[in-house]
Amino acid sequence: MPESKIKEKSWNQELEKEAYDKWKADNLYKFDKSSKKPVYSIDTPPPYVNTPVHIGQATTYCLMDMFARYKRMKGCNILFPLGLDRNGLPIEMAAEKKFNIKLTNTPREQYIEACRKVLEESSAASTDTFLQLGISFNSWELGNEIGDVYHTDSDAYRTLTQETFIDMWNKGLIYEDERINNYCPGCQTTLADAEVDYAEKASTFNDIIFTVKETGEKLTIGTTRPELVCTCGMVIFNPEDERYKHLEGKHAITPLFNKEVPIKSHPIAQIEKGTGLAMMCSAGDLSDIRFFREMGLTPTIAINRDGTMNEHAGFLKGLYVKDARKKIIEELKEKGLLVKQQQITHKTPICERSKHEIEFIAMKEYYVKQLDFKDKMRELANKVNFYAPESRKIMLDWIDAVSIDWPITRRRFYATEVPLWYCRKCHEAIVPPKGKYYKPWKEKAPVSKCPKCSSTEFVGDERVFDPWFDSSISPLYILKYSMDENFFEKNSPCSLRPQGKEIIRTWLYYTLLKCYLLTGKCIFNDAWINYHIVDEKGKKMSKSTGNVVDPQEVLKKFGAEPFRLWAAVEGNLERDDFRCSFERIEGAGKTIVKLWNVAKFISMFESASKPAKLNPLDEWILSELDRLVAVSNESYGNYNFHEPAIQLKHFIWETFASHYMELVKNRAYNQEGKCSKEEQDSALWTLHHCLETLLKLLAPIMPMLTYKLSMDLFGKDVHFEEFPVAGNHKAPFATEELLAFDSAVWKAKKDKALSLKAEVKKAVVPEVLKVIEKDLCSTHGLKQVEYGKEFGVEL
């Protein structure tokens, strides 16, 4: 028997390591700036580095890699850099935990140092996981060349972030305003909505007495925040509420503070809630804030940033909110203005770290204008090709929901600094020139004299940017905006933004917005939106539930290739969440073994040159292959690997291995010399051609396996081969007819407990299969053949 060229018994992780180590060592996927090929750029979602790579992330990165590899084989110059997002809260939280420090009790310099220490330890582990997954990033080294690994907290990246701020400032797109924010009195910092938790907390619902100015009528109003009576700006009732319709347009006098406020009807007042009357305070919660804005009321801010009440609160001044509440309740009781108290529990916003109750406090922050551009954003959202198209709706819904400009400043430490100084005397803002990374909290102002008042004393801004302000320039950064204008001009917009559905409203929206404001263009051609990998029960994976799967575990157990094949085959991430199941990943491994053995079999034979005339059986399998090639080209180009992967898998197992290989075997061996050299060559050439094509079709999905096989068997790096184009082989008969006949024969033998090699005395074969009579006879051992409509197998 001939020897196979493949020595290894099966595919394994050691072979994977050989492949990715070599790619890394050879810098195989380095971005080639001098190439004339069209650039295809992928703006990868920079993953946070302080946690291990999440299995969902691993899956989506594998899918992105499939896109990259396909486009590479299609003749594109691939820009596929690895970015690591290292700014913001998660890093700070990790540092606080590790070093037992707090934002409030640690000098800024020292705090940043602690964050850096945390970062140093974490980056290597996560990038190594990507390497093991076989991702074809341009580079594994941090650097400033196109395609290099980048960190969002590097000087270069932060420089660009600050530059974009300066540009937008100069275009008049940024303004400062005092508005109400989530504020944690414990941490003394603004919080993003994402940092706010909710807890069921016991509270007291207090019914207190207001008086109608015009009539002297007493009004009972329920509130959980009596200490905010001093900030009451209006009393409202529902327009449908018969009890209060007569109050419309009258005025209420607040208890203790005796302030006159209008009474109006408003649909947000619920008839059944409390007494049906509500006092609207300036900052009880976010809805109050919106209400004040809507009604054109001027808010009265009564809470200081340290959580104490200020002069607006009169006799409560200086007290912490909680104490103020106690005191005013006593006072109201004493004056007979408190008629009822009721214990309730309600969801209260708390700080996810310190668990303090969130206050809503007005602070000066910078805002990026976005309300003026809602129409433009809709236009951009319609311009980008969404995969799947249904995802566009999430974006459009969000644009509709945008109601305030974008607050971009935060009072934190580990993020990009706001590059501004202020004149100590006249408070004029000093904007530095672009091109350098500024840390105003510890650096001197870039000017010596205030341009407005000539004062020489300045104070640096101590705030930092919202991390989305950084991450929303990633396509600009990877395309070297402002760093290599030629390259940027030539290669923008960015070809693809792959990302999760949950951050359409943040990352995708902010990126489109900011890049539009800066360049006036739509920054992406395509947006591929993925859903989630959930646990085997269909639940969202989260650290707190403890159902997170570490990709390292999968890599150790099964290796990257089964995982990648699983990711391609299993589900359609564009449409739905799909479940992570080890059983199924393991199942994908079987297909790899099958392919391995197919390759082993074929490699036992030397290939032959293509004969002038191919055997009909070979024509048939080639026509099947053509169909697969066509499907792959059509779907891969639309980021759909799911459909082709299923079909490829089916082809490998059924059509090719079970039927074609069985039928062609005898002709390939030609041990008894029963067929001509040409017939044998036709078999040998077709077998090799099918395998080679199959490896190309599978290369984007399983890069390491296909690389190894095509190196060993054909001496070529499959990833730099051209992706196949469908030929036009004509099948001499329908596939189903052949499959059905084979099965009938096998079943007949099986039913009689005969060996599959047993002779068939007489068979009735469909007419169309006459062209492959020879192959059928040798495979099934047919002694006599008749042709007719019904199968017949006589044993």
Add this chain to the structure above:
RNA sequence: GGGCCCAUGGUCUAGCGGUUAUGACGUCACCCUUACACGGUGAAUGUCCCCAGUUCGAUUCUGGGUGGGCCCACCA
């Protein structure tokens, strides 16, 4: 409260106005047939969530319900 999505054998899934409802995993039975026992051949398992409507006919379309998931908003 608003929005979006989903519902098919034990599990996961394809599908479509008419099918003996697809396939996979698992289960069971038999078989080492010279690439492969990580294999082969076959079998069992389904009121295609419920109700109504459209239709000659609905798993497929429409409406309602139930259950599940996700996002957003809110709780004076």
